[in-house]
Amino acid sequence: MNARNHKRLSLRRLGRSLSAACSFAFALLFIGGSLVQAQNPQPQPLPQRPTGSQQMQRPTVTLPVQRTTIAPKVTPAPVVKTWVLRNDAQPPTIAPGSEILLFIHGMDSRAEEADDITKALFSSITTTARTALPPVYPPIAANRTTVPFTVSETCDHPDGYSNGQRTAVVPFDVVNGAQTRIYFEPIIPPALLDTPPPGGSQINVPAAHNIGMNEGRLRPELRSAAVAAQPLQSLAQASFKFATGNPADEVLGTAFADLSVTGHRSFAAFRQALPQDAFCQSLIAQKPANLNANAVLNGCHTALDRAYRVANFLRTGQRGDTPALRMAKINERNALGYIAVSGEDDSPHRPVNVPSSDYPQYDLSVSVDAPLTGRVGPNSIIVRTRYTIAQSQQPGRNLVVISVDLPTSGYADNLDYRVVSPLEMIGSPKSGNTDFGASGMTPVLDFIELFIVRFVDTLDQKIPVKSNIKAVMGGSLGGNMTFRLGRRADTPWFPKFVVWSPASIWDSLGGGMDVLKHQGPLHAWQSANQAMNAPAPGDRAGFFATWDQPIVPFIIPMAQSDTWTSDYYACKKSSVAAARLDRHETYDHLFLAWHWRLGAEQLLFSHQNLDPATRQPLYTLNHKPMLLACGTEDHVPYNDICPATENTAPHMLTPGRALFLDKTGHSLDNERRMYWAQQVIAFLGL
Secondary structure: OOHHHHHHHHHHHHHHHHHHHHHHHHHHHHHHHHHOOOOOOOOOOOOOOOOHHHHHOOOOOOOOOOOOOOOOOOOOOOOOOOOOOOOOOOOOOOOOOOEEEEEEOOOOOOHHHHHHHHHHHHHHHOOOOOOOOOOOOOEHHHOEEEEOOOOOOOOOOOOEEEOOEEEOOOOEEEEOOEEEEOOOHHHOOHHHEOOOOOOOOEOOEOOOOOOOOOOOOEOHHHHHHHHHOOHHHHHHHHHHHHHOOOHHHHHHHHHHHHHOOOEHHHHHHHHHHOOOHHHHHHHHHHOOOOOOHHHHHHHHHHHHHHHHHHHHHHHHOOOOOOHHHHHHHHHHHHHHOOOOOOOOOOOEOOOOOOOOOOOOEEEEEEEEEOOOOOOOOOOEEEEEEEEEEEEOOOOOOOEEEEEEOOOOOOOOOOOOHHHOOOHHHHEEEEOOOOEEEEOOOOHHHHHHHHHHHHHHHHHHHHOOOHHHEEEEEEEEHHHHHHHHHOOOOOOOOOOOEEEEEEOOOOOOOOOOOOHHHHHHHHHHHHHHHHHHHOOOOOHHHHHHHHHHOEEEOOOEEEEHHHHOOOOOOOOHHHHHHHHHHHHHHHOOHHHHHHHHHHHHHHHHOOOOOEOOOOOOEHHHHOOOOEEEEEEOOOOOOOOOHHHHHHHHHHHOOOEEEEEEEOOOOOOHHHHOHHHHHHHHHHHHOO
């Protein structure tokens, strides 16, 4: 090889070496990224090809030295998820000078019964000037009026019509012109029910019917979880169901997660445990062999997501008394869909699949004396209840309505009636179970009346209310209680009374020798006894079946639920469907036994009974002002509420006023809510 060729070869090698070196340096800068910063960020010029005499010299190329520091690979610490249970709202401050009405709901009902009349009252005070009160109210006997009506007031959920027949619709809300669901039991996944609908029928057809053959009862393994009331066990089952990834198992997993927080007992335990990721980690050792650890952890996280979300909505997400809160409530509730609850096994602490009040809800434990219980030791009963407080916030005119769940109603404790007194204290069957002998005692009615008094005593220790109460108000059982409270001498802080459709205004069905009349309390007594001492799996279906059956075939042919409103009410059928779904949620055998015992006592008690001291009817002892009303369509053989009210009013020296509303039924506060609100405001001078 001659010298020229050797030089050319050396230059070619030099070029290749130079190109490789530059490529390597560039690669280090690119790969290093943010971890390696170049010493000289400007690009270096490539050496020029030697020319002329430069070709006679071997070129020397000096490359910049790159020093790189490679950071050790770091594995990020896993983020541990946490879940938070929000604190319950604290009772509000009620401003001095506020005007408070205490609302008492009807039989088997709940605090939300007050919402319609409350909204009507709040609406009316914004358009009605305050009325000056008379110096003295005339006696009701001299101040009674029949009020004619030619049209009905509008209602929220009018019945439908099919083939010329009125049909119920499940009530709904309207948001921005579109219907939105407020009752969720009709969309229960069928796999969660213990039985399918009866043959040839479908769920929720007719409205609120055929939700399984047992009226919404859950399948056995879900009921077992509710009975146990062990939220960590329910959450473990939920986790394993979610871990399979099977859609059918996910439905069950969601239900198990729900049951960890929807019942009174489960939620109390959940609130103490507040499970977190450590609980999920503990499930790995318990997992079925066919599930892997990551799937179980993810399933557990899904279960906790659901449980905390449901719990937070039930406890703090149901308020909706401002537009923003209401929209947030609607959106969250619809996102949650059907929520599993088994009231038969662990009674719910808040409305779950039924509409809740938009006004804030609170809990209270009330101690009530029960001197006839027959127990050794203290005879007081602690009743855990729920109440709502609605405030109009009208400047200078803050009207407040407080509504409470009565014992064994709504979301209060369902009591065993034997803690009040043995059933036999009200009487017993006789003549071979064909007649009834009444004792004249009504301990459960006495207990409920005292509960209301003690509720106010207890609440007043938290929020001063007594000095601001303007009236007690209520209809049906609530009317009966309000009427009775008007005779108490130990409650000066109950100054006035608003009573409509009062139960027990009729003559007692326990007196006299009329065996046919005695059949009402006899049947109720026997039903209460059986429900308590021999409960059967078919009791639930049987109870709701009576809603569609004649009260007494041939004698009283209408169903009992048909007596709640008049045929003039456009929402008659739909309101019954709503009530049916309401009671699906809170029904258990204690509720059923209490229902029949309370029914028997209301048939036996009467405001017409004679006072032992004066030998005058009990209603003559009502000396405080009363606004009394009934709907003229409220008449059923043997408990003709409005005819009995019309017959009693002419003899009442009670100061106040009586109104008899034409073309109106038992629930006049629903059927004529705006009219009735205006009468209440005028009578009380609100």
